[in-house]
Amino acid sequence: MADLAPLTAAIEAGDRTTAVRLAQEAVAAGTPPQEILDSMTFAMQEIGGRFQRNEIWVPEMLIAARAMKEAMAVLEPVLVGAGIKPEATAILGTVKGDLHDIGKNLVGMMWKGANIEVVDLGTNVPPARFAEAAKEHGARLVGVSALLTTTMVGMRDVVAAIRTAGLDDTKVIVGGAPVTEAFAREIGADAYAGDAGSAVEVAQAALRG
Amino acid sequence: MPTSRELVAAALRREQPDRVPYCEVYVSRSFVTPLMGWDPPTTAKANFEGNEFTIDEYKAVAERLGLDNITFVLRAPVYSEIVPGDHDTLFYTRGLIRSAADVETILLPDPDDDALYEGAASFARDRGDYSAWFITRHGISPTMLSMGIEEFSVALYDDRRLVERILDLYVDWIEVVAERASRLGFDAFVTTDDIAFNNGPFFSPQIFRELVLPRFVRVAKRISIPWVFHSDGNVTPLLDDLAAVGIAAIHPVEPAAMDIRQVKRTYGDRLCLIGNVDMNLLSLGTADEVEETVRGLIYDLAPGGGYIVSSGNSLAHYCRPENVLAMSGAVRRYGGEQLPQTIATAPRRSAP
Ligand code: B12
Numbered sequence: 069m070a071d072l073a074p075l076t077a078a079i080e081a082g083d084r085t086t087a088v089r090l091a092q093e094a095v096a097a098g099t100p101p102q103e104i105l106d107s108m109t110f111a112m113q114e115i116g117g118r119f120q121r122n123e124i125w126v127p128e129m130l131i132a133a134r135a136m137k138e139a140m141a142v143l144e145p146v147l148v149g150a151g152i153k154p155e156a157t158a159i160l161g162t163v164k165g166d167l168h169d170i171g172k173n174l175v176g177m178m179w180k181g182a183n184i185e186v187v188d189l190g191t192n193v194p195p196a197r198f199a200e201a202a203k204e205h206g207a208r209l210v211g212v213s214a215l216l217t218t219t220m221v222g223m224r225d226v227v228a229a230i231r232t233a234g235l236d237d238t239k240v241i242v243g244g245a246p247v248t249e250a251f252a253r254e255i256g257a258d259a260y261a262g263d264a265g266s267a268v269e270v271a272q273a274a275l276r277g
Numbered sequence: 278m279p280t281s282r283e284l285v286a287a288a289l290r291r292e293q294p295d296r297v298p299y300c301e302v303y304v305s306r307s308f309v310t311p312l313m314g315w316d317p318p319t320t321a322k323a324n325f326e327g328n329e330f331t332i333d334e335y336k337a338v339a340e341r342l343g344l345d346n347i348t349f350v351l352r353a354p355v356y357s358e359i360v361p362g363d364h365d366t367l368f369y370t371r372g373l374i375r376s377a378a379d380v381e382t383i384l385l386p387d388p389d390d391d392a393l394y395e396g397a398a399s400f401a402r403d404r405g406d407y408s409a410w411f412i413t414r415h416g417i418s419p420t421m422l423s424m425g426i427e428e429f430s431v432a433l434y435d436d437r438r439l440v441e442r443i444l445d446l447y448v449d450w451i452e453v454v455a456e457r458a459s460r461l462g463f464d465a466f467v468t469t470d471d472i473a474f475n476n477g478p479f480f481s482p483q484i485f486r487e488l489v490l491p492r493f494v495r496v497a498k499r500i501s502i503p504w505v506f507h508s509d510g511n512v513t514p515l516l517d518d519l520a521a522v523g524i525a526a527i528h529p530v531e532p533a534a535m536d537i538r539q540v541k542r543t544y545g546d547r548l549c550l551i552g553n554v555d556m557n558l559l560s561l562g563t564a565d566e567v568e569e570t571v572r573g574l575i576y577d578l579a580p581g582g583g584y585i586v587s588s589g590n591s592l593a594h595y596c597r598p599e600n601v602l603a604m605s606g607a608v609r610r611y612g613g614e615q616l617p618q619t620i621a622t623a624p625r626r627s628a629p
Contacts, residue, residue, distance in 0.1 A: 082434065122514075125481045127430035134431070167360065167368045170426055171474070217560045218595040245475045245533060246557055263476055 072099070072107035075139070079111035082131025084138045091139040101146045105183065108143070112136055112181030116265030126174070129264070133177035140180075154185035156275050158209035159201045161189035162244075163222045168215035171244060174264040175211055182268045184209070195222070195229040202230060202238050209271055212257075214244040223247070224255040231256075239274040243267060281345035282464060285408035289465065289503040289525050289549050291583035297575050297612030299605050300346040300551060302412060302467055302507055302528055303591035305366075306330065309338050312598050326352045328396070332403050339407055342592075343605030345585075346408040348467070349400040351393070351458070353385045353414065353450050356423040366594070372425030374443055383423070383446055388453035394461060401462035410505070411463040413454060415496060416447030417489050418470035426479065433484060440488065448492045455499040465503050467528075468496075473510025475534045482514045493522045505551065509590060510534050520547040528552045531589045541578050550578060552587040554604055559588055559596040564603035571607035580617045 075094060078086040094104045115132045118124045147153075160176050162169055169191050176186045187205050189197060202210050210230055214220040227240050239258040242251075252260035259274050261267040279287075279295055287294035306329040310317060313334075328350050330338060335347045356379075357369040374380060386393055401409050420443045421429045432440050451468075458466060472478055478485060497504065503525035511534035512519070512527070519527065529552030530537045537553045544550075553574055558567060571586060578584035586608050592601060 119476075122477050125477065125484075126426075126479045127433045127484070128481075130427060130430050131434050167370065173427065216595070217557045221561075 072103060075104070076107045076111040076114075079108055079132055079135045079139060080114055082128060082135050084131070084135040087135040087139040088142055091142040095142060095146050101143060101150045101152055104143055105147065105152065108136060108139060109181060109183055112178060113268065115181070116178055116268050118265075120263055120265035126170070129174060129177070133174075133181060136177075136181050155183050156209060157185045157187065157205045157207040158211055158271065159187050159189060159198055159205065159207045160211040160213075161193035161198060162191040162213045162215075163219045163226060164192055164194045165222060166214050166216050166219035167191045168213070168244070171215065171264070172211070172213035175213070175243065175261075175267045178264045178268050179209075179211070179271060182272065184271060195225040198226050199229040199233040199235065202235050203233060208238055208275060210238055210240045211267070211271075212240065212242045214242070214247060217246050220244065220246050220251065223257065227256050241267070241270055241274060280406035281339075282404070282406055282408045285345050285585065286464060286503075288582060288585045289505075291546075291549050293580065293582035293616075295613065297579045297584060297586055297608055297616070298345040298408070299343055299586045299608040300408065300410070301342075301344060301587055301592055302348065302410070302469060302505075304329075304338060304342070304344075304348075305592055305594045307594035308592045308596055308598075308601075309341070312341060313338065326350065326354065332400050336405060336407065342601060343608065344407075346410050346465075347400075347404060348410045348412045349397050349463075350412045351397055351454065352412070353416075353419055353447055355419045356383060357425070369422045372423050372428055374423045375428065377439060377442070380439070380442055380446070383443070385446065385450045388450050388457070393454075394457055397458065397463075398461050404462075404464075408464040409462070410465045410467050411458045411461070411502075412467045412469060413451060413458070414447070415468040415470045416444055416451055416492065417472055419447050420444045421472075421479070430480065433480060433488075437488075444488070444492060448495060451496055452499050455496050456501075459499070459501040463502055465505050465525075466500050467505040467507060469507040471507075471509040472515075473508050473512045473534070475510055475531070477511050477513075478515060479510075482518075485515055486518065490518050490522070493519075497522045497524075513540065516540070516544055516548070520544060525549055526551050526585070529587055529589050529591075531556075533557075533589075537574070538577055541584075545581075545583055549583040549585065551585040552589055554586065554588050556589050556593065556596070559600045559604070560593070562597075562600060564597075564599045567600045567603040568607045568610075571604050572611045575607070575611045575616065579612060586612070 075090040119129050162172050179186050212223050212226050241259045242257045243261050249260045259270045261270040284294040284298045288298050356373040358371040359367050505526045506524045507528045526549035532555045
């Protein structure tokens, strides 16, 4: 059975060529797909922690996420074959009036890295669209990003749209530079995360509770 | 009473002027239009790279808002797709420079052509008593935006040479522009390159030192007026390097990203600080809250010198007019003679 530590290390280092090769080797060696997956999500969890602690920055996070994505492409058919599914589906988007997307994209990568399926609606997304997509995909998470004070206020409407749609099991998680924990509470969001690393922990906690 | 220009000059030298100055790096036309009683704009404005006001309009705006500075913009073009946002804002989306072949398409205006500086020269000449600020970019943010911030980030690892080639085109240009602008009679040279977000710089201090710092040094050699460095976000990890390059002041010291009182304690003897009045407060708060915040900033940062009041980014279209007026009102109310000369928070080197 393949030793998976080098695969974890290759993803952490953003070395996509090695990550893909090691994923292929692990699959070929008949390593249980869940174990391969765990070694990969572990790498992304580690990356999230380092990002949170300012030990790595946006570029290192992006190349790690790219290595993860490419290695994941190798693993995906095997996961499907073994009936291993993503833990949940998340809808993600930047609120109406706002076009900032880098933070949202990083959160999306980290969620994918934690085996959460992400449906990215892009930027400038009207509240109703979040609700429609959540319904359509049976999403248990809705992630909303806002970078402007003015558009941040529009997050309230997203929360309202989800609630009015009767999506009682769907948790709304908000984030973005001007957003605070207090604001998230005030608008009735279920959770807030200040960075892409803690976004994973917060999402997992929301799925549990 | 000294002129606005003299007040700002003293603060930039980290001296204590007779009154704490109030300056902005960017004032949105949409924001001032109702205040000035102007007709609403009929066309979308290129607010990133252009001048939104004539000099006479700008002076009228400065008078109305109690500003001590006026700004003139001359920037190299950014090679990015642009989509219109709300309120005449424009937004860079997809970068257009992805490959060595794309680099050949970058065409910057000839920096040795006198015609390029005609508008700037007459602006500086007609500035009156205001402090005239020349607004441009160093080159790192046009590089990031022309590549796309994510593509730029990945290229730092995949193709550093490509990043350097693009960056050098911009830096070669700004070296000439810096030298020319310094001689036109401006009072400050302002670079607006956003290289950070709330948690810290986009890229590591190590990459900053390898890629950006040597090119800051090149530009610093050409600037003979005070250099005001603007970057959004938390640039605390870069401040030692920035101070060493000879940067006079940093703006806007965003409150969500940086602790300005801590920065004052550590760098108050090397850097003038400009800004820190929260954008959330200016757009959602009350005039009383703004006044209280500005009073606190003035009392904690201005004694001994080296502080200029400014928003935590710009006067964006969504700021409340009464809050902005409360900000400049507080400068007049608390920033004048009643301000103590001694510093409560920042230890200063004693005069030799
Ligand atoms: C890069 C940038 C831009 C780029 C955007 C490029 C792009 N494709 O996104 C450009 C230059 C185009 C731009 C334009 C504008 N910008 Co801008 N921009 C920034 C800047 C410098 C960094 C934002 C960023 O990308 N950060 C990097 C990522 C990784 O960080 P992040 O977005 O914060 O995301 C992290 C967390 O917040 C969190 N997070 C984010 N989203 C989510 C979502 C969920 C669900 C969760 C859990 C977590 C989470 O996790 C992320 C990763 O850790 C910020 C400064 C700042 N302090 O943030 C200003 C800033 C956001 N911009 C600002 C402004 C004013 C504008 C403009 C209006 C300027 C103008 N006059 O036109 C326009 C906006 C037009 C529009 N309609 O949207 C202001 C907003 C002020 C305010 N409070 O309202 C800021 C804060 C600058 C400042 N000094 O005040 N901008």
